[in-house]
Amino acid sequence: MTSSIAVIANSTGLDSQALLSEAVARWREAGARVVGLLAEDSDSEGTCSAAFLRDIATGRSFSIQLDAAPAGTACHLDAAGLGEACADLLPRIASADLIVLSKFGKTEAAGSGLWTAFSGAIAAGKPLLTTVSPKHAAAWHAFALDAVSLEPDRQSLDRWWQAATQSQQ
Numbered sequence: 001m002t003s004s005i006a007v008i009a010n011s012t013g014l015d016s017q018a019l020l021s022e023a024v025a026r027w028r029e030a031g032a033r034v035v036g037l038l039a040e041d042s043d044s045e046g047t048c049s050a051a052f053l054r055d056i057a058t059g060r061s062f063s064i065q066l067d068a069a070p071a072g073t074a075c076h077l078d079a080a081g082l083g084e085a086c087a088d089l090l091p092r093i094a095s096a097d098l099i100v101l102s103k104f105g106k107t108e109a110a111g112s113g114l115w116t117a118f119s120g121a122i123a124a125g126k127p128l129l130t131t132v133s134p135k136h137a138a139a140w141h142a143f144a145l146d147a148v149s150l151e152p153d154r155q156s157l158d159r160w161w162q163a164a165t166q167s168q169q
Contacts, residue, residue, distance in 0.1 A: 002160065004167060006128070009152070036056045037055060093117065
């Protein structure tokens with residue numbers, strides 16, 4: 001039996017959001033009810049690359065980037081935007097076949113950000129797919145003990161999704 005929780009390790013040169021987006025498009029076209037949030041890059045220089053989270057099911061965009069970093073940090077991440085995106089997503093988790101979340105990052109490692117969506121997906125027994133950077137891998141593994149690591153390619157994602165779908169039946 002395969003785990004219904006899967007992660008792709010982010011690495012230099014990998015466009016993990018494009019990989020997730022392509023998989024989501026395939027699975028939705030095949031009839032899967034996929035919900036979640038994918039990151040979209042900013043065109044701004046000198047800030048974090050993810051400026052928005054786009055809701056997979058509704059297309060709604062949530063700003064997650066502050067214009068200026070708070071004093072004492074270089075991070076432009078907007079916790080309020082993450083919270084709004086998460087709260088908007090939560091009601092759709094129960095009726096979904098699969099939840100895809102852009103990444104398990106700094107805020108989730110601290111128990112905020114999209115933490116509630118991650119926890120809700122797992123509590124509902126729904127297949128969950130995400131990404132994680134090496135910096136937050138230990139926190140991810142502590143959170144999702146049964147998660148499987150996937151190679152960042154179409155075949156690995158599709159094999160996992162097929163196995164997760166069969167184990168849900």
